[in-house]
Amino acid sequence: MGLLSKRALSIKQFQLNSKIFACPICKQQMNMSDEGKMSCPSNHTFDVAKQGYLYMLNRPVQSMYGKELFESRHKVIHAGIYDKVQKAIAGEIIQQNSVILDTGCGEGSHLHRICEQLDGAVGxxxxxxxxxxxxxxKFYNEQLWCVGDLANSPYNEQSFDAILNILSPANYEEFKRLLKPGGKVIKIVPQENYLMELRKQAFADSEKESYTNAQTVERFKTAFAHVEVKRITYTVPLEVDLVQNLLEMTPMGWHIEEKESIQLREITIDLDLLIGME
Ligand SMILES: C[S@@+](CC[C@H](N)C(=O)[O-])C[C@H]1O[C@@H](n2cnc3c(N)ncnc32)[C@H](O)[C@@H]1O
Ligand SMILES: [Zn+2]
Incomplete structure (x- = not known):
């Protein structure tokens, strides 16, 4: 598929879902033109890029996450290492035709793979x-992709059946504004044995070897009226050529000096799945 048709396809999808979009500057309803301009009545306008995404930040942002990190995450996720996590998340969103927002979606594989498991989901x-x-x-045509700030998101209130927040920062006030009545926030946070084999070799005897996310879980519990916590723990075999990707996919890997000396045969995933409802 050429770049032009990819952009045209995205414009159609944004048009179909335009009622979800609110101007990040003045909060008014937005409209998507046939030419690919998303604009509000005050003429704040955002163009669909040739790759098919919408850039909706109104200030420049320096992100510490670069291309290599997302390429590495893509390879690790595609090797199936997070399959059980994606399945567990999809299992929480059983309703047909759900509208799902992934906040801090990165390179998009989690959202894509979760939507694939659901009937009629809009991601x-x-x-x-x-x-x-x-x-x-670049990878996924079926979902809609926006560059934006999850703390000042370009969407109307009560637009989503589920809001995902996977290993990313959160803003619960904003998430509650965006949820439909009866909707769920599903947050994934690392637990103490997450990537344990990697941390054992890389940071033996230092405080990075172990950590706790008790505070994050507590904050989540105070933010929502109804909260469930489910722990997902498993160990999977690791292909040799994925070790370097695993090292490069998190900021943790950036601080490791002798990356080549690290050898891993398997890796442990240990995460809390937090479900919050109002
Ligand atoms: C560790 S990565 C996780 C990415 C993805 N959820 C995954 O699991 O592969 C954290 C992500 O949060 C994003 N992020 C950080 N602050 C954000 C903000 N204010 N608004 C939107 N995204 C943000 C980063 O750009 C990054 O992609
Ligand atoms: Zn506006």
Whole structure:
């Protein structure tokens, strides 16, 4: 598919879902023209890029996440290492035709793979990193991708049945504004044995070897009226050529000096799945 037709396809999808979009500057309803301009009545306008995503930040943002990090995440996710996590998330969104927002979606694979498991789901991904969203738009035509700030998101209130927040920063006031009545926030946070084999070799005897996310879980519990916590723990075999990707996919890997000396045969995924409802 050429770039032009990809943009045209995205414009159609944005038009079909335009009632979801609110201007990030003045909060008014937005409209998508046939030419690919998303604009509000005050004429704040955002263009669909040739790769098919919408850039909706109104200030420049320096992201610490670059192209290589998202390429590495893409390879690791495609190797199936997070399959059980995606399945668990999809299992929480059983309703047909759900509208799902992934906040801090990165290169988009989680959202894409979750939507594939659901009937008629509409997936929208937002990330502050243009590199992440460019990768998402390159790989996946079925979802809608926006560069934007999850704390000041370009969407109307009560627009989403589910809001995902996977290993990313959160803003619960904003998430509650965006949820439809009865909707769910689904947040994934690392637990103490997450990537344990990697941390053991890289940071033996230092405080990075272990960590806790108790505070994040507590904050989540105070933010929502109804909260469920489910732990997902498993260990999967790791192909040799994925080790370097695993090192490059998190900021943790940037601080490791002798990356080549690290050898891993398997890797442990240990995450909390937090579900919040009003
Ligand atoms: C560790 S990555 C996780 C990405 C993806 N959810 C995954 O699991 O592969 C954290 C992501 O949060 C994004 N992020 C950080 N602050 C953000 C903000 N204010 N608005 C939107 N995205 C943000 C980063 O750009 C990055 O892609
Ligand atoms: Zn506006």
């Amino acid at each position: 929208i991904g937002i990330d502050i990193s243009k590199e992440g969203i460019m990768a998402a738009a």
